[in-house]
Amino acid sequence: MEKYTGKAIFKGVAIGRILFYGKQENTVKRSKIEDTAAEIQRYEDARKKSIEQLNSLYTDAVKKVGEENAAIFEVHAMLLDDDDFNDSVHNMIETQKVNAEYAAAVTGENFSRMFAEMDDEYFKARSADMKDISERVISVLTGKETNYTFDEPVIIAADDLMPSETVQLDKDKVLAFVTKFGSANSHTAILARTMNIPALINVPVTPDWDGKMAIVDGHTGTFYIDPDEETVKDMQAKREKDLEARRLLQELKGKENISLDGQKINLFANIGSLADVGSVLQNDGGGIGLFRSEFIYIGRDTMPTEEEQFSVYKTVAENMAGKKVIIRTLDIGADKQVDYLGLEKEDNPALGFRAIRICLTKPEIFKTQLRAIYRASVFGRISIMYPMITSVEEVEEIQKIVTQVKAELDADGIPYGEVEQGIMIETPAAAVISDELAKMVDFFSIGTNDLTQYTLAMDRQNDKLDRFYNSHHKAILRLIQKVVENGHAGGAWVGICGELGADTSLTETFLQMGVDELSVSPSMILPVRDAIRKSHAKKA
Structure with a gap:
């Protein structure tokens, strides 16, 4: 053994x-070709078929594991549209008169090496992706598919x-x-x-x-x-x-989320698609604490219409039958891109033009989504939360747009319900001024994934940082405590929707902090409920 x-x-x-x-590493041999135009067309056909495969994989993955986990396929499709990469392949075929497989393999290797040697961690992470996409194209060219x-x-x-x-x-x-x-x-x-x-x-x-x-x-x-x-x-x-x-754990279905000393807490679920709603109900979730709306926008060629969005939000609200549904507004940017928005490439996209910054810069896109959400609010208990907030001014601007949207709906005679307004606390800036922000909204939802990443100044996907990356860092827990205290003082309830919410070693800590709601993946609802029922909300 x-x-x-x-x-x-x-x-x-x-x-x-x-x-x-x-x-399945493709063995690629260098061959001389005469008709370079035909070979370039052969490459282009394989590239387009690869993108079709990736779009199909994305659609399937969204249904299985949610938009966030499926985003890798969108990233790969985006990389296959990169002009620099494709120009390099075309140039090799034309100048060296080589076959498309060889040109794609060499270009993939060159770009992978180039990204690996960069200082920026985001681009280092793209190194493996460049190898991945070149292998996919070569597989299409050679007819060898991975099983x-x-x-x-x-x-x-x-x-x-x-x-x-x-x-x-x-x-x-x-x-x-x-x-x-x-x-x-x-x-x-x-x-x-x-x-x-x-x-x-x-x-x-x-x-x-x-x-x-x-x-x-x-x-x-x-x-x-x-x-x-x-x-x-x-x-x-x-x-x-x-x-x-x-x-x-199955015996916990129907039981309350209540601590040993009588403290109740809401236990909701994070979802990325309509298909996840069944899993929420199956695991006895009390509501949806994070509905990632991005999946409606990704994997398509045009902006989703108001009617398309309304149909999705309405269906989720109806299926949840009166249980709360918190919809996060469009969180595009960083490694989640949509071509039709025409966003420029950025040196540091994680700190760039993303989420609420896009919505406030392109208010018509934002207003279309808000109209759809408000219209759907008649069919259930819908709340809205806005991602990547850093200032009071951003919230004020959001409130003005919301007021405009409601006025337009009133003018059109379109009914809507009462909609709670919340913001995500996922930047240190928002956590520090949470006392001011709490007076402006109904609730906070703490996104611990980004809050940890930005507070520690560490890319959570960089395996070289595993020994330094600590989601239990005192700074993170103190920020969460500060946000809870400031939220309650300002009249806002406070939830956690990041991965840390499912960490049962911290469940009792969150109860003692006074957290009002935990939103976790559907599969973690019952384990977290078990931890709640074995915890004390008051310190001994």
Whole structure:
């Protein structure tokens, strides 16, 4: 028996055979061609087919795992439209008279190396993406497609897994995954937790393990190869204990989210699409604390109309049958792009033209969404929250636009309901002036993912920073406490909708801080409810 220790990114026990998942590297040979125009057209046809594949994958992934986790496909489609990349391929074909496969492979390698050597962490992260998109085009050119389905359930072992690969895996056939590289805060890690798949990173994976029996212990971060009978027996008992715990959680359906000393808290769900609503209801969510509206805008060629948006918001509100639905307004920007908005490339998009900054700069887009939301508010309990707020002036400008929208609806004789107004606290600036902001809105929702990233000045997807990245940092917890206190003093209720809200090691801390609501992925509703019911809201 061999035993290895890695870093666990999702708890659970998996027992089964290993499938070593090697990337299907296309062997590309350099060939001389005569008709360069025909070869360029061949490349363009393959590029367009690749973009069609990515758009289709995005649509499927949004339904399975939500817009945020599906965004990787949109990023790849955007990169395949990059003029510099395509000009390089065209130029190689024309000047060197080489085949499209070779030109795409060399360009992908060159761009990947160039990004890897940049100081900016965002562009460093694009290095692997450049390799990924060139491989996709080459696969189309050669007719060799990667197989993401398996005959039997397996433990996937790999050097690394791109989010684009993880999303396509047949969830029913994946027991767990184990990788050599990766970050605990990467999109892939978040996706694994969303899909409830036990996972380990930083394990010295080798192709020799393919076909061997193995055990993943996501509780201790241990990986066993060819386990002995005693270990198998122990792990089977541990797995059965996990399954029993899940069964017990089902008994919490219909129970209150109330602490041992009688403190109640709202427990809502984060969703990214209409398809997620069923999971919210199945897991007994009390409402929707974050509806990411971006998915309506992404993966299409034109702006969604007011009627299209209204139909989505109305359906969600009706399906939730009177339970609260908090819709986050358009949060486009950074690595979530839509071509039809014509946004320029930025050196540091995470700190750039995104979210509310786009809405306030392009008020007609903003007003269309607000009209759709207000019209849908007749069909349920809808609230609105605005992302990436940094100042009082931004909120004042939002309020003026909301007033205009309501006046227009009144003039048109269109009814609407009472709509709570809230803002996301995800920048240190908003947290620091939360005492002033609280007097202007009905509620705060703390986005801990970005709040942590901006407070610590660390890219949460950069695996080199794992040893420094600490979501439990005192600065983060103090900011949350400050926001809760300022919110309540100003008459606003306060929720948490970031990943930290599902961290059950902090549930009691949040109760003692006075947090009013936690919004988590649907699969975490019952585990968090269990933690609430075992906690004390008052300090001893």
